[in-house]
Structures are given as C-alpha cells and as structure tokens.
Amino acid sequence: MKQIVVISGKGGTGKTVLTGAFAALAGGGAAVGKIVLADCDVDAADLHLLLQPKIKERYDFQSGFSAVLDRKACQRCGRCVAACRFGAISENFEIDPVSCEGCGFCSHVCPAGAITMEEQLAGEWFISDTRFGPMVHARLGIAQENSGKLVALVRKKAAELSEKNGCDGVIVDGAPGIGCPVIASLSGIDGAVVVTEPTLSGLHDASRVIEVAQHFQVPSQLVINKYDLNPQMSGKIEAYCRDNGIELIGKIRFDKAVVKAMVAGRTIMEGGDSAVQRDVRRIWERLRF
Amino acid sequence: MIISVASGKGGTGKTTVAVNLALSLDRVQFLDCDVEEPNAHIFLKPVIREQEKAYIPVPEIDESKCLYCGRCAAVCAYRAIAVLPPQEDRKGSSLIFSHLCHGCGACSALCPEGAIKEVPRDIGVVETGHCGDMEFVHGRLKIGEAMAPPLIRQVKKHVDPVRTVIIDAPPGTSCPVVASVKDSDFCILVTEPTPFGLHDLKLAVETIRVLGIPFGVVVNRADLGDKNTDAYCQQEHIPVFLRIPFKKEIAVAYSRGEPMVKAFPRAKKDFQELFREADRRHQR
Numbered sequence: 001m002k003q004i005v006v007i008s009g010k011g012g013t014g015k016t017v018l019t020g021a022f023a024a025l026a027g028g029g030a031a032v033g034k035i036v037l038a039d040c041d042v043d044a045a046d047l048h049l050l051l052q053p054k055i056k057e058r059y060d061f062q063s064g065f066s067a068v069l070d071r072k073a074c075q076r077c078g079r080c081v082a083a084c085r086f087g088a089i090s091e092n093f094e095i096d097p098v099s100c101e102g103c104g105f106c107s108h109v110c111p112a113g114a115i116t117m118e119e120q121l122a123g124e125w126f127i128s129d130t131r132f133g134p135m136v137h138a139r140l141g142i143a144q145e146n147s148g149k150l151v152a153l154v155r156k157k158a159a160e161l162s163e164k165n166g167c168d169g170v171i172v173d174g175a176p177g178i179g180c181p182v183i184a185s186l187s188g189i190d191g192a193v194v195v196t197e198p199t200l201s202g203l204h205d206a207s208r209v210i211e212v213a214q215h216f217q218v219p220s221q222l223v224i225n226k227y228d229l230n231p232q233m234s235g236k237i238e239a240y241c242r243d244n245g246i247e248l249i250g251k252i253r254f255d256k257a258v259v260k261a262m263v264a265g266r267t268i269m270e271g272g273d274s275a276v277q278r279d280v281r282r283i284w285e286r287l288r289f
Numbered sequence: 290m291i292i293s294v295a296s297g298k299g300g301t302g303k304t305t306v307a308v309n310l311a312l313s314l315d316r317v318q319f320l321d322c323d324v325e326e327p328n329a330h331i332f333l334k335p336v337i338r339e340q341e342k343a344y345i346p347v348p349e350i351d352e353s354k355c356l357y358c359g360r361c362a363a364v365c366a367y368r369a370i371a372v373l374p375p376q377e378d379r380k381g382s383s384l385i386f387s388h389l390c391h392g393c394g395a396c397s398a399l400c401p402e403g404a405i406k407e408v409p410r411d412i413g414v415v416e417t418g419h420c421g422d423m424e425f426v427h428g429r430l431k432i433g434e435a436m437a438p439p440l441i442r443q444v445k446k447h448v449d450p451v452r453t454v455i456i457d458a459p460p461g462t463s464c465p466v467v468a469s470v471k472d473s474d475f476c477i478l479v480t481e482p483t484p485f486g487l488h489d490l491k492l493a494v495e496t497i498r499v500l501g502i503p504f505g506v507v508v509n510r511a512d513l514g515d516k517n518t519d520a521y522c523q524q525e526h527i528p529v530f531l532r533i534p535f536k537k538e539i540a541v542a543y544s545r546g547e548p549m550v551k552a553f554p555r556a557k558k559d560f561q562e563l564f565r566e567a568d569r570r571h572q573r
Contacts, residue, residue, distance in 0.1 A: 009326050011299010011460040016485065043461040044297050044489040065366060085393055098467055098500065103393030104366045117366075142495045145464045148435060176299040176460050177325035180435035199544035201304065201328040208326060208432065215433040229537070230544040256513065262484055263515050 001162050002169035002190045003155075004287070005040070007213075009205030011176035013197045014225040016041070017258060019173040020050040020267035021280045026171060027132030028269065034168050037130065038158035039137040040151045040185040041175040042123065050267050053128030053135045061125055061138065061153065063146040065102035065117040067095050073114035080106035080115060098143050122146050125154060127161065134161055148180030155185065178212045186213060191288060192220040193249075198233035203240060210246060220246065223283055227251035250283035252276060291454040292567055293322075293473040295497070297489030299460035302479045302509035302533065305543060306563075307457040308332045309550045310477075311423060313560035318452040321427035322469035323459040324413060324440045331546040335425035337418035343428065343443040344409035345392035345436075350383050354404035357381030361396035361405060370396060392439065413440045417447060424449060438468040445469075453564075462489075462496045470497065475567045476504040477530070482514035487521060494527065503570050507563070510535040530566045531559055 006019045019037070026035040039047040067088070069080075074093055081089045083106050088099035107115040122145070125138035136158040138150050158170045172189070175181040186192060192213045196206035206222065213220040222241055227234040234251065241248040255276045261268045268276055294307040304321075308329055311317045321329040348361065348370065359372040361383075369389035375381035387410050397405040413430040428444040430437055437459070445468075448454055458469035470476055476497050480490040490506070497504045506522055511532035522529050533539070533549075542552035550557045 008299075010328070011296075012301055043463040043466075044299075044492055046298070046485040046488055049484045049488060083394070083398070098471070101391055101393065102366055103391060103395055104364065105393050105395035105398070108364055108395060108399055140463055142462060142492065143464075143467050143499050147461075147463045177323075177437075177465075178430065178432065179325045179437045179465065181463075182325075183433070183435050197300075197544075200331045200546040201326075202544075204328060204331060205326040211432045229540050233544050259483055259513050265484070 001167065003159065003172065003188070004169070004191050004193060005172040005174045005185050005189050006193045006195060007174035007182060007185065007209055008176060008195045009178060009209035010196070010202050013195045013202060015195050016046045016050065016173050017262070017268060018193070018195055018223065018280070019047060019171060021269045022171050022284060023051065023132045024267040024269035025281065025284045026168070032131070033133040033165065035133050036158045036162040036167050036170045037133060037135040038154050038170055038172045039135070040154055040172050040181065042138045042140045042147050042150045042154065042181060043175070045137055045139060047173045048137060049265060050262065051130040051132065051135060052265060053130045053137065055126045055128045057127040059125050060121055061123040061150055062119050063122040063149050064120045065104060066097050066100050066120050067104070067106050067115050068118050069093060069095055070114045073112050075112045077111060079109045079111065083109045101145070120144070123150055125150065127157065133167070134165070136161065148184040151181045151184035152187070178209050182209065182212065183216070186216050186218050189218055192218050193223060193287070194220050195223045195225050196237060197226050198224055198230040198237060200233070203237050207240065219288070221249045221288060222246055223249060224251045226254040228253050249286040250279060252279040290475065290568060290571060291448065291456065291473045292475045292477060293456040293458050293470045294477045294479060295458040295466055295470055295493055296460055296479045297462060297493030298480065298486050301481045301486055304328045304332065304457055305509065305549060306477060306479050306507050307455050308548050309556065310560045310563060311455045312548055312550050313557045314453055314564055316422070316452050318424040318449045318454045319426070320444055320447065320454060321457045322441045322444055323457055324428035324430045324437050324444065325459060327427045327429055329457050330427060332548045333420045333425060335418040335420040337416045339417045341415050342411050343413050343415050343440045344411055345390065345439045346394065346407035347387040347390045347392060347410045348385055348396045348405045349408045350385065351404045351406065354402045355383060356402055357383065358401065361400055364395045364399050367391055388435065391436070412436065415443050424452065437465040441465060441468040462492045466496060467500065470502065471500060473502055475571045476502045477507055477567065478504055479507045479509055480518060481510045482508055482518040486514070487518045490518065491521070494525070505530045505566065505570065507531045507533065509533045528566070530563050
C-alpha cells in the first residue's frame with residue numbers, strides 16, 4: 001500500500017483541485033474503491049465540495065484541555081494569573097478559553113483547588129463513501145488547537161481502511177504552510193506532490209515546504225499549476241528544480257474550466273476532453289511513488 | 290489601530306490586500322504573522338535592520354538533584370517528559386521530548402527538588418526593518434518546527450500602537466490564525482467567489498465572531514466564480530468593502546513580486562477607502 005500527499009506551502013495553488021483529479025484517475029470507472037481519500041486540511045477542508053461524500057460514520061474528536069474556574073471556591077489569590085504564560089486569565093479571574101493552551105499549570109498552583117481541566121471537543125471526523133472510493137475527513141472546531149493530532153488520526157484511519165479493503169493506497173490532501181498539520185501529513189508517507197504557481201511567493205513557499213519534506217526524508221516531486229500565467233517565472237521554477245535536484249513532473253495550464261468544474265462540484269477530470277485533463281494525466285503517469 | 294487581514298482559504302489574496310493597504314497609508318507598521326510561509330517581504334522589499342532568534346523555554350533536568358519522583362511528567366499536559374523510577378538493578382532516568390513542549394513552565398515550577406531549569410529552544414527568527422517610512426516586522430519559522438503560535442506572539446510583541454498596524458495572518462482557522470488576529474481592532478477577510486472560497490470564508494467568519502472582532506470582506510478575483518458569496522454576505526449582513534477583478538496584468542504584477550498600487554497607482558484610493566471603512570466601523 002502506498003500513501004501520497006499533495007502539499008504546496010503557499011495556499012490556493014491548487015492542492016485540492018489536483019487531489020480531486022487524482023481521485024478520479026485512481027478511483028474512476030472500473031477502479032472504484034481502489035484507493036482511500038483523506039482530507040488532511042482539517043481547518044479549512046474543501047475536498048468534500050468536489051467529492052460530495054456520503055457520511056457513513058461520524059465520531060467526536062476529543063483532544064486537549066481547557067481550564068474552568070469554580071468562582072465560589074476561588075479565593076482570588078492571583079497565583080493562577082501569575083503562573084499562566086499564555087495570558088489566558090485576566091486580573092478579574094476570567095478565563096479566556098481561546099487563549100488557554102490547556103497546560104494545567106493554573107490548576108496545579110491553585111491552593112483552593114478551584115480550577116479543573118476539562119477535556120475539549122475539538123472537532124469531528126468522518127468515514128464516508130464517494131464516487132471514487134472511501135474517504136476519511138474531519139472538521140476541526142472553530143479556533144481549536146491540535147490540528148496535527150486530528151491530521152494524524154485521519155491518516156491512521158485512512159491507512160487502516162486501505163489495508164482492510166485491500167486498496168492500492170491513500171491519497172492525502174494536505175494543508176498549506178509548514179507547521180504541525182503539514183508535518184503530521186508527511187509522517188510515514190511514501191511521497192509528496194508539491195503544487196506551486198509561477199509567482200515569487202509560490203516558489204519561495206514551495207522551496208520551504210520541500211525543505212520540510214527533505215528534513216523528514218520524504219521524497220517530493222513538483223508540479224507548476226497555471227504555468228502559462230507567467231511563463232518567465234515558470235522558467236525560474238524549472239531552473240530552481242534543475243539546480244536543486246528536484247523532479248518537475250508536469251505543468252498545468254490556466255483554464256477557467258477549472259473554476260467551472262469547482263462550481264459544478266466536479267473534479268476537472270470529469271466531463272469533456274480538455275487540455276487541462278491531458279496535463280494532469282501526464283503528471284499522474286509520472287508519479288514515482 | 291490594528292487591522293488584521295485573514296482568509297480561511299489560502300491563496301485568496303491576503304498578502305496582496307495587506308501589502309497594498311499598507312502602501313496606501315501613512316505611518317504604517319507591517320507585521321507578517323504568516324511565519325510558516327511569510328511572503329510580504331517579497332513585495333515590500335524591506336531593509337532588515339535587526340534579526341533576533343525566537344525561543345521557547347523548554348525544561349532541562351539536573352540529574353544530580355532529580356529523585357525521579359515523576360511529578361514533572363505527571364503535570365506535563367503535552368507528554369513532553371517521561372520519567373522512569375529507579376529499580377533495584379538500575380538507576381532512574383528521565384527523557385525530554387522538547388518538540389512537544391509548549392513552554393508553559395509547570396514542570397520547573399512544580400518540581401519539589403528544584404531540579405528543572407528552563408533552557409531556550411530556538412524555533413525561528415524575527416526580523417525587523419523598514420521600507421521607506423513603513424516599519425516592517427516578520428517571523429520565519431524554522432524548518433521542521435511544528436508550533437507557529439509562540440513565534441507569532443514574539444512578532445506581535447513589536448506592535449507599535451502609535452502607528453497604523455497591519456497584520457498579515459496565515460490561512461486557516463486554528464491556533465496560528467487566532468494568535469495572529471487576536472487583539473486586532475478590525476479584521477479584513479479576503480475571499481474569492483468560488484465554492485472553496487465561500488466554504489472557508491464561512492469558517493473564518495465563525496472564528497472572527499468567536500473572537501468578537503468587527504470585520505468586513507474583500508472579494509478578490511471577483512468575476513471568477515459564482516454569486517453565492519455575495520448572497521451569503523448579504524444574508525449575514527457582512528459588509529463587502531472592495532471587489533478586485535481578475536485581470537491578467539494584476540496576476541502578472543503579483544507573480545513578479547510587484548505590488549498592485551505600484552503597477553496601478555490609481556488602485557491606491559480604493560485601499561484608502563477600504564481603510565476609512567474599517568476605521569469608521571471600528572469607531573462605532
């Protein structure tokens with residue numbers, strides 16, 4: 001079983017569009033159910049808008065703690081305020097749940113035992129069916145922490161499902177950035193497809209996320225999306241790939257049909273025959289992992 | 290006044306709006322809080338004056354004082370410390386997983402033997418400088434580092450309240466966004482009128498409402514997509530301050546790292562109007 005992740009560093013370069021296209025290529029037609037899909041952009045998950053999953057199982061994601069003060073027991077000594085490094089307890093002993101990092105330091109120093117740590121409902125996760133195969137996805141609660149843990153959970157469930165059903169592997173839609181959800185989506189993965197766009201920001205951010213992949217010894221391959229919006233910058237990215245030994249596996253042209261497919265709730269591989277589809281098919285064939 | 294620019298979905302134009310807003314106003318301080326992937330410097334090309342390392346305090350155990358009682362491991366909410374008590378045939382030992390540590394300080398304060406001191410662990414850098422009369426600050430998270438919020442808080446320590454402070458936030462809705470946007474006087478949410486843009490805008494709106502910050506919307510690439518974003522904003526009584534059309538020339542200027550107001554100076558008055566709207570609503 002193989003697992004690949006689509007990441008980008010910079011947001012909005014086309015991770016989810018490409019993941020959706022891979023889903024259609026790997027699980028379309030007679031191949032339905034050959035792969036498991038996992039949406040690991042848990043704080044702004046969008047893959048479901050292309051795949052319209054039918055939710056079969058739904059679970060709570062309990063993670064992290066938040067301090068709760070019993071006002072009657074509180075002696076207003078101020079030790080909790082002094083202990084908290086996250087500025088979560090005001091001088092009037094109001095606890096701001098958004099600032100609280102759940103460390104529990106306050107509860108340990110309170111002489112009256114007035115602070116308890118309550119486990120948080122930090123989100124939900126789902127096992128669903130799509131027209132291309134099973135999908136594991138999640139929704140992190142608003143302003144919640146622990147997105148890395150939720151990503152790790154989604155990854156684990158997707159891998160288990162793939163093993164159980166004898167699938168070929170898991171295709172993971174990753175998060176933007178280089179922090180905890182991205183690191184969690186890279187752990188134990190066979191390869192990363194990095195999608196960038198021909199802009200200075202796109203190159204800057206892709207090179208940082210490729211470094212992160214290298215740091216965790218994950219091989220990566222690069223795709224330039226909307227390459228024809230600035231051919232000169234695409235040339236710079238190609239030069240960057242040559243100079244740094246990074247494999248460029250394809251370029252996708254800019255086409256308003258991509259937005260149209262999104263509006264219609266389809267992947268770009270469904271319906272018609274377009275140049276964009278040929279671009280993506282070529283990339284799919286050149287995936288090494 | 291502190292204005293933050295956030296989005297939910299990535300790549301909708303946060304940095305474009307933040308940078309061009311900053312370039313259209315006087316006495317601005319710019320803070321790039323997208324420490325995982327900072328991009329504003331590409332457009333503003335600041336002269337960096339100072340670089341400081343950012344640290345979080347992590348525990349170090351003095352084995353000569355440690356009695357392996359396990360109190361530190363018991364109080365650590367992040368399971369960053371493991372302690373093995375001594376057995377007949379071997380001495381005790383302790384292990385610290387410093388990448389899991391949030392730097393809360395509970396272990397060192399609560400150790401009955403005073404055996405734990407805190408040592409700094411480097412998580413990235415904060416750079417300060419200027420471009421023209423604009424003050425510039427950004428953070429760069431170290432490669433392989435998972436936790437952005439401590440570095441974001443370090444960037445925000447530089448806030449200069451006598452200036453108009455513009456914060457470029459990271460995408461998403463979780464802790465790095467909250468750390469960036471918290472304590473702003475006003476928040477501008479940038480979206481695009483596509484199903485992805487709208488879906489993530491709704492999440493961003495929920496986040497900003499939890500934080501109780503007044504906000505308005507900028508629609509970027511306003512002519513690519515559908516009408517549902519407008520309908521949503523109307524229904525929720527969310528003001529739409531500015532619509533930026535999709536133009537190849539804007540995209541090309543962006544791709545070269547050239548700010549829109551430099552390529553199209555007339556756009557400046559749109560951003561000044563955006564600021565006045567934000568200011569008016571913040572005053573209410």
